[in-house]
Amino acid sequence: MSYCAEVLRSEWLTPLLVRVELGGPGLDGFAMPTDTDAYVNVAIPPTGADYGGRFDPGAVREQRPRELWPVRRRYTVRRWDPATGRLTLDVVVHGDDGVGGPWAATARPGDLLVLEGPGGGYRPDPSADWHLMVGDESALPAIAASLEAVPAAAPVTVRLLCDGPDHEVTLTSPGSLDLLWLHRTGEETDADLLPAAVRELVFPAGRVHAFVHGEADEIRAIRRHLLAERGLRRSDMSCSPYWRRTMTDEAWRQMKKEYVAAMETDVA
Template identity: 65%
Template sequence: MHGLVVRKQQLTPSMVRIVLGGGGLDGFVMTEATDAYVNLAFAPEGAGYSGAFDCAQVRETRPREEWPARRRFTVRRWDEAERELTIDFVVHGDVGVAGRWAAAAQPGDVLVLEGPAGGYRPDPAAGWHLHVGDESALPAIAASLEALPAGARAVVRLVCDGPGHEVELPAAPGLDVAWLHRTGAASDVDLLLEALRGLDFPAGSTDAVHAFVHGEAEEIRAVRRHLLQRGVPRTAMSCSPYWRRTMTDEAWRRVKGDFVAAMEAEAS
C-alpha cells in the first residue's frame, strides 16, 4: 500500500504534517483505535529502487543494506470521504530517517505503508481520562480527545520545547490541558512526573480513571510507576515508550521489547 503526498504543513518548528492521498490507499481500512498506527517504509539513500516498492520483494531480491528502514507512526486522522491519511512527523534536523523524509517531502512523493493497527480508545464508561506524553504522543492524544463523549472529563499533561511548539487541541468544558516546557536542564526529564505528583485526583476516583501514557521510555516508566503507587490499576492504563533518549531509532527497536517487558513486570 502507498500514499502520495498531497499537502504538507509545518505545524511547529519541530512537527511537520503530511497528508497522503491517491489510489494507493484504496485498501486502507481505519481501525476504531485512537492510537492507530501505520508502519512506514523508507528506501535507504542510494538504493536502486524507489516509488511504490514492495517491501517483501525488496527483501527477497536485494542485499540487507538496501532493505527499507521501517518506522511506526500514529495516524492523526483518516478522512474516509476524501480518502486522505494525515500523519504528523516530529523532525529534529536531519536526525532520523522518517523526520528527514518528512522535512524534504514534496507533493507527489510516494510513501509506502502497511496497516493500520492499534489498541487504545477512550473508554466512554470511565469516570475521567488522563492523557500524558510528549510530541511523539500528540497525534494519538489529539485523536483521543476528539473521540471523547460530550461532557467527559479529561486531564492532559504534555511536554514540549516551548510555547511555539504547542499545537491546538480540542477545547471543551471538561478538559484540563497544561503544557510543560523544557528548559534544557537535566530536570526536564522529570517534568511529566512532577506534574502528575502535583495533580489532585478527584476524590475516590482512582479506579475510575482511564489513562494513556506514551512518550520517552524512562519518562513513561516513571509516570507509570507513580500511577501504580497511587492505586491506578494496570488494566486502566495504556503505557508505551515510543522512543528512548540517547538511543537511535534502530538501537531502540532492538531493545524495546525487553524494556517493555521489564516495565510491565513492575508492580509499582
C-alpha cells in the same frame, strides 16, 4: 497489506512537527480501526537503494540484501477522511537525525510513501469516570485524536511536554478539558517535568482511563507511580515508551522489547 500513498501537501505545525497529507488511488481499500492511537508502518528506502516510489516491502526483503531493506517507522494516524481518501500524519523532526523525520521534512506533492497497516489498541473508554493523557511531541498526534473521541463533558486531564510555547498546538475536546503544557529548559531536570506533573495531580473521584506515551524513562516513572501509588489497574492504562533520550531510533528499536519487559517487573 501494503499501500502506496501520494503526498498531497505538507505543512509545518511547529518548529519540530510537520503534517503530511497523503492520498491517491494507492490508498484504495484503506480502512481505519476505531482506535484513536491507530498507526501505520511506513517503509522508506535507505540511501543508495536501487528501488523507490512504488514497491513491495516483502519482495524487497526477499530479493535484496539486508542493507538495502526499507527502513520501517511507525506513525500515529492523526486523521483519516474516508470521504476524500486523505490520510494525515503528524511527524516529529529532529534535524537530520533518523529516517522518517528527514523524509517528512522534505516531502513534496507527488512523492510516494509505502505503508502497511493500520493497527492500534486504545480508545477513550466511554464508561470511565475521567480520562488522563500524558506525553510529549511523539504522543501528540494520538492524544489530539483521542481528545476528539472523549464523551461530551467527560473530565479529561492532559499534561504535555514540549520545547516551548512555539511548540504548542491547539487541542480541543468535547470533554471537560484540563490541559497544561510543560516546557523543557535544557537542564537535566527536564527528565522529571512530566513525572512530577503527574505526581502533583489531584485525581477526581472514580475510575480513570489513562494514556501514557513518550520518552522511555519518563513514561516508566509515570507508569510506576500510577500503578504503585495511585492504584491504577494495568487494564485501565495504555502505556508505551516511544523513544529514549540519548539513543538513536535504530538503537532504541533493538532494545525496546527488553526495556518494556523490564518495565513490567517494576510493580508486582
